[in-house]
Amino acid sequence: MYDVVIIGAGPSGLAAALYLLRFDKSVLLLEKGAFGGQITYSPLIENYPGIAAASGNEIAEKLVDQVLSLGAEAEVGRAVGLKPKGRGWEVLTEEGAVYEGGAVILALGAKHRTLGLAGxxxxxxxxxxxxxxxxxxxxxxxxxxxxxxxxxxxxxxxxxxxxxxxxxxxxxxxxxxxxxxxxxxxxxxxxxxxxxxxxxxxxxxxxxxxxxxxxxxxxxxxxxxxxxxxxxAIGLEPDCKDFASFLTLDEAGYVASGEDCTTKTPGLFVAGDCRAKAVRQITTAVADGAVAALAAASYLDAQNG
Ligand SMILES: Cc1cc2nc3c(=O)[nH]c(=O)nc-3n(C[C@H](O)[C@H](O)[C@H](O)COP(=O)(O)OP(=O)(O)OC[C@H]3O[C@@H](n4cnc5c(N)ncnc54)[C@H](O)[C@@H]3O)c2cc1C
The missing domain is CATH 3.50.50.60 (FAD/NAD(P)-binding domain)
Structure with missing residues (x-):
């Protein structure tokens, strides 16, 4: 059982892992695709503070190395459901694995929008x-x-x-x-x-x-x-429906939450592009990751007395 299972290893999930690890929480990062998330598609990033210019892959590599070196565990798999178990959660994957966490952070990002044309x-x-x-x-x-x-x-x-x-x-x-x-x-x-x-x-x-x-x-x-x-390259859309029964989704399908990254369900937090908000960038994703991590850490500390 992990303290926190983070679903999605884009910038928000990786930042959440970083903050949790520094609070001595055990972390599983569960990722269905590329560790690093959407930035791995980006040839050149010129608006991340402190880094004048770098490819998305370079930034992703640094983020991933940083959390792995601090002790994060990482698994490849697509989360398709959540089940409350005791005071925590079971995270179920398409591949049949089950991971347990005292809290879960949804850092699902967004997927490419398509034109919906024939073929x-x-x-x-x-x-x-x-x-x-x-x-x-x-x-x-x-x-x-x-x-x-x-x-x-x-x-x-x-x-x-x-x-x-x-x-x-x-x-x-x-x-x-x-x-x-x-x-x-x-x-x-x-x-x-x-x-x-x-x-x-x-x-x-x-x-x-x-x-x-x-x-x-x-x-x-x-x-x-x-x-x-x-x-x-016509934008992105969220894909949060597998977890919808525990969340409030807005009309576009993003997870409604306050700036504290809590959801309507205790122990379930949300961070990054899948959250309903105005600006979706690396800076706002990592900010969400930090906020969600600290909220999850406080939640776990309160649970454990
Ligand atoms: C081409 C491109 C260029 C960009 N350029 C810039 C830029 O220059 N500057 C900038 O600030 N931002 C840029 N962005 C936006 C930036 O990449 C995003 O805002 C940021 O990556 C969001 O981080 P995130 O962690 O919320 O989500 P994501 O990066 O989308 O990461 C979410 C991760 O969750 C995984 N995931 C989703 N569902 C599941 C599931 N069910 N189970 C397991 N894993 C799951 C996904 O595979 C993904 O890896 C760009 C985006 C694109 C597409």
């Missing part, structure tokens, strides 16, 4: 990607499309512009959104072009994705762009 699922890994850092090298010297126009889409496009012949961004608004500095970089990059007021309405191809149909939302005209690869 999308089948094209993932066959020309369709959500991660330039992971898959960009497959498209060296080729033409790619990036769907989206916010910070993540701009980061993806800039990273790909260093590898690919041509990068076409498809943005449904008449401007690129997010940080003006990133927008300026995109607009100054010769092999990136932007189709504004445009929506991808279909994927074309056979077993391999070969193109996208793009509709101009102002004129209603459609064109098919031939492409070697498509990167979707």
């Amino acid at each position: 999308e699922e089948a094209y993932i890994g066959n020309g369709l990607s959500f991660c330039a850092v992971c898959d960009g090298a497959f498209y060296k010297g080729k033409d790619v499309v990036v769907i989206g126009g916010g910070n993540s889409a701009k980061q993806e496009a800039l990273f790909l512009s260093g590898l690919c012949r041509r990068v076409t961004m498809v943005q449904n608004l008449s401007v690129l959104t997010g940080e003006p500095r990133l927008t300026a970089k995109v607009l100054a990059t010769p092999n990136i072009s932007v189709l504004y007021d445009s929506a991808v309405t279909a994927y074309t191809g056979d077993t391999q994705l070969r193109g996208v149909t793009v509709r101009n939302t102002l004129t209603g005209e459609s064109q098919t762009l031939a492409t070697d690869g498509v990167f979707v």
